[in-house]
Amino acid sequence: MDKIIIKGLEVYAWHGVYVEEQEKGQKFIVNATLYTDTTRASRTDELEDSIDYGSVCMMINDFMTKNRMNLLEAVTNCLARKLLMSYPTLEAVTLEIEKPQAPIPLPFQSVSVKVHRSWHTAYIAFGSNMGEKESYIEKGIAELSEYSEIQIEKVSNMIVTKPYGGVEQDDFVNGAMKIRTLFTPHELLDVLHIAEAHANRERLVHWGPRTLDLDIIFYDDLIFEDDDLIIPPVDMANRDFVLKPLLDLCPNKRHPILKETMTQLYGKLEAR
Numbered sequence: 001m002d003k004i005i006i007k008g009l010e011v012y013a014w015h016g017v018y019v020e021e022q023e024k025g026q027k028f029i030v031n032a033t034l035y036t037d038t039t040r041a042s043r044t045d046e047l048e049d050s051i052d053y054g055s056v057c058m059m060i061n062d063f064m065t066k067n068r069m070n071l072l073e074a075v076t077n078c079l080a081r082k083l084l085m086s087y088p089t090l091e092a093v094t095l096e097i098e099k100p101q102a103p104i105p106l107p108f109q110s111v112s113v114k115v116h117r118s119w120h121t122a123y124i125a126f127g128s129n130m131g132e133k134e135s136y137i138e139k140g141i142a143e144l145s146e147y148s149e150i151q152i153e154k155v156s157n158m159i160v161t162k163p164y165g166g167v168e169q170d171d172f173v174n175g176a177m178k179i180r181t182l183f184t185p186h187e188l189l190d191v192l193h194i195a196e197a198h199a200n201r202e203r204l205v206h207w208g209p210r211t212l213d214l215d216i217i218f219y220d221d222l223i224f225e226d227d228d229l230i231i232p233p234v235d236m237a238n239r240d241f242v243l244k245p246l247l248d249l250c251p252n253k254r255h256p257i258l259k260e261t262m263t264q265l266y267g268k269l270e271a272r
Helices: 019-024 039-044 053-066 072-086 133-145 185-198 240-249 262-271
Strands: 002-013 026-036 092-099 111-118 120-128 150-155 159-161 172-181 213-219
Touching: 002 053, 026 053, 053 072, 072 092, 072 111, 120 133, 120 240, 133 150, 133 172, 133 185, 159 240, 172 240, 185 213, 240 262
Parallel strands: none
Antiparallel strands: 002 026, 026 092, 092 111, 120 172, 120 213, 150 172, 159 172
């Protein structure tokens, strides 16, 4: 990925924990690396096909002077996310904000916070087997689309499937969607749970009926597990209600652990 680099941008702003910092302000130094594809701009020689680094500098200055935050960590993360949401061709940003006049009673050159943030591609499975199933799903997708940190790129066809897990219940309507997101996996999980809660989802019986089910299947090629989240789901290769919609969305995507495409996994499941 190509880079546009901004070094040593000086901004006078009012961020800090102490009252004096918030009242008098101080100088901050901003360094930014913008990751984008400059190929089109190199062919057309038109600014609109690139990222206007002058505009970026003005946005950084505007954001830092109009907002006041206690922690440099908050400023850096919020600004990185704003930049990514403001420039459509910006895929990732490395942002460092230095605080050379920090209130430290010892000789020092500077302190800083440096982050790298980027857009991520995730695949979300959805399902419902209670009430107005399609309506629950459509409202859930619409709710997700309202987040500026989520861009819904493609939604699969909906399919009707039999319940999975041995609990007697109504058939499901299932599908999946491809999204771009700035949320971390756990932030994304929280957002999905909020949408489920708005659909009056209740977790009373494992594998039981539900108004709306939203699950992270893939997040880039991440392999992740903790007490709350497993990516990709352990048993997804045996779930036709997951694989069939993914076959519609991304037939050639490889499972990061099994190393087989959705086409291959679905073919094996069909053969069994």
